[in-house]
Amino acid sequence: MDDIDRALVLRLQQDAGQSYAALGTAVGLSAGATHERVRKLRERGVIRRTTVDVDPAAVGSGVLAYVMVDSNAWMGESAEDFAAIPEIQEAHIIAGSASVLVKVRTASTEQLQDVLRRLYAINGVSGTHATVVLDTFFERPLPL
Amino acid sequence: MDDIDRALVLRLQQDAGQSYAALGTAVGLSAGATHERVRKLRERGVIRRTTVDVDPAAVGSGVLAYVMVDSNAWMGESAEDFAAIPEIQEAHIIAGSASVLVKVRTASTEQLQDVLRRLYAINGVSGTHATVVLDTFFERPLPL
DNA sequence: AAGATTACCGAATTTTGTTCGGTCCGATGG
């Protein structure tokens, strides 16, 4: 994980569609060597997968909200329960008064309400506190 | 934006590296037609870009926190100020008692503290409330 | 229903991905 690797990851985050030749030129390597570096980055798990960024509004997920989930039990083994709700994009165990923080995307506030209903149905969940996003400044890749 | 488009986006989210031939077979189209569909999805902005998922811990961002930022002024024009802090991965205007919610990734809690210090330096910011993530259940693509 | 538009297929063409032998450099250890 040297400077070249970081440069490669950075450029791939910005555009994973470019050729190894272009990528190599940018970091000062041949296409073959670049290919090998990227292969190893994948192998090591630094690069997990190649994906596409989708406009949420274009696919019926125009409403974004973060929900603090309170519980009266240990939630450490409940990952599956949260994963079963497709509108949940992220779920984290957190320190502090609430115990789980989830990121939810829905098409409407009505559907958001329905997600809250389903959250309450999860074993151990005693309350929720939803924070609706009014405007997103930006969402961007990791710093390097 | 029909069923085929949705299937294409779904599969590209899972693996944007596969060939148009494979993608086409999966949805019942030729490679050429698939190529054209995906090109249009990009053109329309449904697909914003092709990128790679990186393991945060592998690139020195093992600490994740969400920070509620309180303010005593209208924050709607402060996107640049937040964007100037590279550790901030997302920034949103929210409804509720706080006015901005940011997602922060750092290598250590010391660096997290430094980010909080820089947040306070933003014009209008009157307070912060950081929630540290202890464990991430999952982070996944949008539902379709 | 005629015309126009769009989507599709399949093959040709170009570009890229992938593999491989040989070289260079730094580390290892005798």
Add this chain to the structure above:
DNA sequence: CCATCGGACCGAACAAAATTCGGTAATCTT
């Protein structure tokens, strides 16, 4: 100090994929 080893790189050969395009069928427009 020198020989050996391993890793990273280059450049070329080969294989595969992207991209383009003419022709056709389906769909929409009027």
